[in-house]
Amino acid sequence: MDLTFSAAHRQYRDDLRAFLASSWKPGDIASQQKVATFRALATKHGYLYRAVPCRFGGSEQPADVLRAQIIADEFNRARAPREVSGNGMSMLVPVLLELGTEWQKEYFIPRTLTGEFEWAQGYSEPGSGSDLASLRTSGELVDGEWVINGQKIWTTRAHQSNYMFCLVRTEPGAPKHQGLSYILLDFKQPGITVRPLRQISGESEFSEVFLDNVRAPADWIVGERGKGWDVSRVNLKHERASVGSAARATHLQHNLLKIARETTINGRPAIEDPVIREKLAILDGFVQAQLCASHYQTTLAVRGDSPGVLGLCNKLNNTNIAQLVSQIASDILGDTILCMPSEEGSSGPEKWNRQIMGSLGLSIAGGTSNIQRNIIAERGLGLPRE
Numbered sequence: 001m002d003l004t005f006s007a008a009h010r011q012y013r014d015d016l017r018a019f020l021a022s023s024w025k026p027g028d029i030a031s032q033q034k035v036a037t038f039r040a041l042a043t044k045h046g047y048l049y050r051a052v053p054c055r056f057g058g059s060e061q062p063a064d065v066l067r068a069q070i071i072a073d074e075f076n077r078a079r080a081p082r083e084v085s086g087n088g089m090s091m092l093v094p095v096l097l098e099l100g101t102e103w104q105k106e107y108f109i110p111r112t113l114t115g116e117f118e119w120a121q122g123y124s125e126p127g128s129g130s131d132l133a134s135l136r137t138s139g140e141l142v143d144g145e146w147v148i149n150g151q152k153i154w155t156t157r158a159h160q161s162n163y164m165f166c167l168v169r170t171e172p173g174a175p176k177h178q179g180l181s182y183i184l185l186d187f188k189q190p191g192i193t194v195r196p197l198r199q200i201s202g203e204s205e206f207s208e209v210f211l212d213n214v215r216a217p218a219d220w221i222v223g224e225r226g227k228g229w230d231v232s233r234v235n236l237k238h239e240r241a242s243v244g245s246a247a248r249a250t251h252l253q254h255n256l257l258k259i260a261r262e263t264t265i266n267g268r269p270a271i272e273d274p275v276i277r278e279k280l281a282i283l284d285g286f287v288q289a290q291l292c293a294s295h296y297q298t299t300l301a302v303r304g305d306s307p308g309v310l311g312l313c314n315k316l317n318n319t320n321i322a323q324l325v326s327q328i329a330s331d332i333l334g335d336t337i338l339c340m341p342s343e344e345g346s347s348g349p350e351k352w353n354r355q356i357m358g359s360l361g362l363s364i365a366g367g368t369s370n371i372q373r374n375i376i377a378e379r380g381l382g383l384p385r386e
Contacts, residue, residue: 005066013070019045020078035081036114047071048083049113052093057110065298072247087156088112088119092165095182095234099223108163108184120158122166122185122209123232125151132167133176133229137211139168139183141218146170146183148214158207159196162187171226180228184220191215199357246294249318252325252355253287256280256332259349263332270332279328286324290317309380316372322359330356 005013023041028034042048043059050068052058061067075082083089093112096105111117128135137150148168158164164185171179185192191214196204223231260271260280270276293314297307329352330337336349337356363369377383 005070009066009070012067013074016047016070016074017078019047020074020080024078024080026079029079029081039081039083042080047075052097052109052113056105057113069298076247076251084113084115086115086118087121087161087165088117088163091121092119095165095222095231098234099231101219103219104184104222117163118157118161120155120161120164120187120207120209122152122155122164124154126153132232133180135167135169135180137166137168138172139170139181141170144218146216146218146220148183148185148211148216150211152209152211154197154206155194155209156206158194158209159204164209165222167228167232170228174226177229178226180232181225182222182228182231183216184222185211185214185216189214189216203354246290246314246318249287249290249321252322253283255355256283256325256329259329259352260332263349265332276328276332279324279331283321283324283328286317286321290314290321293317309376312372312376312380316369316376319359319362319369322355322362326352326356326359 019042024038028038039048043057046059046061049058050061050071051063052060054060072082089112093109096109100108108117112119122137123132123135125135125137135150137148137152139146139148141147146168148166150168152158152164152166155164164187166183166185167180168183169179170181173179187194191212193210193212194207195210196207198204199206257271257280260276261269263270265273265276271280293310297311297314300307333349333352337352378385
């Protein structure tokens with residue numbers, strides 16, 4: 001494993017730091033216009049949307065694992081906004097770049113990069129979660145349009161989205177993995193009902209979506225008809241990479257250490273409590289292992305080598321770290337986290353409610369942890385199927 005930067009990469013880092021110092025002030029985050037202006041400028045300089053061609057609104061930079069890592073580190077250090085977040089940028093855009101038609105790329109990608117198009121992911125259904133291939137939402141091609149009927153559930157940010165990419169069964173007579181298609185839907189179409197689901201945290205991040213004779217043009221299918229399962233695997237690959245980022249683990253650890261220093265237990269800072277210190281040390285072992293694995297995978301990527309089974313473990317490891325962080329936070333904050341966030345948001349210990357509740361959901365996001373363990377065992381270690 002080689003953690004050193006070349007002279008060229010050190011110069012690149014210095015240039016980036018100078019750009020951020022002159023172009024971004026953390027206080028500007030409150031202004032949508034200033035954020036949009038900064039993103040456009042950062043893209044022009046080649047720091048954002050690097051994998052997206054210029055004709056689709058990106059900066060079209062050659063792949064460079066080390067430059068990508070430098071950008072992530074320095075943007076985090078400067079607290080500068082990265083690409084627009086959400087399902088569109090993290091999942092749909094990579095899918096369209098890999099499998100979309102030219103008109104789909106030209107129409108959907110630029111508007112997704114700016115946040116004009118916000119996307120929901122229509123995968124899970126009542127009775128079809130871990131076994132996604134058993135979904136029953138149907139799509140029939142009628143007079144040049146797809147007619148979609150069915151129901152989706154646990155649809156992230158559906159009530160805030162204006163489009164959805166979804167899996168539907170278009171070949172009812174085919175084996176379940178071979179009868180699905182990946183189709184895009186416009187929420188302005190009649191027949192779509194979005195019903196937010198009230199979570200225990202008081203928020204409504206997820207919704208159930210009812211599709212009643214919803215229509216989509218025939219060419220709003222991505223990939224081949226009946227090959228939606230293959231498209232969805234591309235989707236999940238990018239979702240798991242996002243959830244499994246080592247930066248997420250270090251960010252959580254940083255926030256946890258902050259409350260450990262600021263919260264008192266028995267009249268002393270929680271970080272001085274021997275029980276808490278032991279748990280923080282255990283957590284640090286997991287975080288350092290995740291960081292080491294990340295650095296090693298970066299080194300392999302620079303060489304053009306595959307990380308093998310190690311790459312399959314990232315999402316599962318981050319899920320375990322997030323849940324351990326939540327357990328320690330509960331020990332530190334005690335009953336103070338029982339206050340629910342107000343309508344105006346949260347500013348005190350109760351803001352950890354979202355992290356604690358959300359860490360449980362990570363066991364499902366991007367494929368359940370048990371399914372991920374099966375993938376690691378069967379595809380990574382070559383163990384026999386259950």
